[in-house]
Structures are given as structure tokens and as C-alpha cells.
Amino acid sequence: MNIEKLQHILSDQPAYRLKQAKKAIFIDLIEDWDEATVFPKDLREKLNKECPLDINATLTISKDANTKKILIKLDDNNEIETVLMKNRDRNTVCVSTQVGCALKCAFCATGKMGLTRDLKASEIVAQVLLISRHLKKKKEHVTNVVFMGMGEPLLNYDATLDAVRILNDKDGLHIGARKISISTSGIIPGIKKLANEDIQVNLAISLHAPNDRLRQELMPIARKYSLEELFQTIDEYIKKTNRKVMFEYVLIREVNDLPIQAKKLAKLMRKPLYMVNLIPYNETDMFEPSSQAAITRFKNFLLREGIEVTERKRFGRDISAACGQLSTKK
Ligand code: SF4
Structure with a gap:
């Protein structure tokens, strides 16, 4: 490997x-x-x-069989989780880049684990390889890879980019760069570096709040990088790459799903090549998910304001494989 x-x-x-x-x-x-x-x-x-x-792994399958969570035991006995999500003809693998995470986002189970270590590029690639082997038995293959599992990819920059290149290699798994997305909590030096790479992967930003105060409460890393600085960096990234940036916004009941927050978010998002992906919150012990009515209201407001919006389908909540639920500490 x-x-x-x-x-x-x-x-x-x-x-x-x-x-x-x-x-x-x-x-x-x-x-x-x-x-x-x-x-x-x-x-x-x-x-x-x-x-x-050989890759030492244990598989858990959701009730609807569309989500598979794989627990991988690494050579040093540390454990990570990888998720396979099936949606029509797409097989998307959500990979981890670190064992745990240091960033302690309030809504995320991985953040509670703390950081043990970075993954090596080969350990990131092994996650996709394992799932490719699994899918081969069904005559299917991996179509998309998202770096949204455990860890902050841009804090393990070199291994993440090496893994992207191996996944993209035409003599390897040959997954198109446009089918690969890196999601970051907003690590500005990493975004700047990524803008200069010769490989055009998709960039997603975990935003989750339309102002610094709330963002700092939900994501301690926001104390280091303000929204002003973040948006300035993203605008430079778009200028260089001419690529869309997706802003992820996890909807938490009465925390960030209010009409006033939708209004503030719309104001921030009114720029070319910006788009919003609304993510229904998956319950952890801290917060509750927004009601479907609140999600629809929030989404419709953004749409009326001319913002490009998608709503992420829920995957694998029954096996704790959904966004924010990955943790190997039970
Ligand atoms: S949401 Fe991402 S960056 Fe934040 S603690 Fe969880 S894994 Fe780390």
C-alpha cells in the first residue's frame, strides 16, 4: 500500500x-x-x-443499506472510521485524515476525542482502496471521495494532497479531481496553499454560523481566523481557480436556524461561485436538530434571495456514521 x-x-x-x-x-x-x-x-x-x-477492518451497515461505516485498525492499533454512502449511481467515500481531531467543534463527536496523530497518505488511500475492493464484488466502483471524515484535512496538508494525487493518478484508482472534495473548518494557510496546487479538487468550507460570535462558540478555530479574513482568502482562491466553493451549514435547532440568521447568511453568500449546502444536524449529546419546517423555511429564504442552495440527504444516523457522529471512542 x-x-x-x-x-x-x-x-x-x-x-x-x-x-x-x-x-x-x-x-x-x-x-x-x-x-x-x-x-x-x-x-x-x-x-x-x-x-x-490486507487492511484490518470491520463493517457496519445502516438499516436502509445505503450507508456503510468501516472501522479500520491501523498498524499501531489506532482506529479510524470511513463511510460509504450510496445515492442512486453514486458511491461516495467519506475519508478521515487524522486519528481524532484537535479542533473541538461543539457539534462534533470526533472533536471530543482530541488529536492522536495525523494519518499517512497511504492510510488515507487505504480507506478508498478498501471500499473499492468491497464494491468490486458488486461490480461497482467508487465515484466520489470527500475529505469530511475524522480530522481537519488542511492540518495534515501534505498527506492529504499526496493521497489526492494517488487517488487521481490515471495508473491508480483514477478518480477525477472534480469528484474529490476537501472540506475544511477554514484553515487559511491551507486554503491559500490549495489555491496554488495544479490539481483542481473541490473546496468546501464548514461555516455553520453567519457571524464571528456564534461561529466562535461552535468552532473554537474561528477565534484564530475571523470571517472577514476567511472570506477574503476564499475570494482570492476563487479568483485564482475560478472554481465554486461550497459553504456547509449544519442546522441546529434554535442555535443557527433562525430567520435573522438566514438573512445574515444570505448577505454573506451573495457572491458569484458561492453556494450553500444545508446539513440537517445529527444529534450528539450537545444539541438538537432543526425541525424539517425550520430547515425548509431557512432553505426557501436563501432561494428567494437568489442563493444557490442544496440540502444534504441524511445518511447513516442509525449507525452513527452521519456528519459529526464519527468517533472511535464509545
Ligand atoms: S467538525 Fe471537523 S474540524 Fe471540527 S472537530 Fe469535527 S472533525 Fe474536527
């Missing part, structure tokens, strides 16, 4: 061996090097010993 390690092991082999190995891993989706019959037996044995392909 570790491409650098694989390169090192195959360094004394003809160059085409690495290409064959990548095809075996990412296209044939083998789970054991013995399946790579193009390789001589002694090389397969060496690879099985030094670069094994």
Missing part, C-alpha cells in the same frame, strides 16, 4: 514491475500478492512479507 516502500522494494526490478504492481493494487484490486500472477513466486512472497495488502 505504501507506494514509496513499494518503489523501494521494486528498485532492483525492471521499471515495468512498478506499473504492474500499481495495476494489481488499484485496478485489479488484489488483496494478496499471490493474486498477482504476473510476478514470479519469490517476488510475490517478498511483497507479501514487506508490503502486505
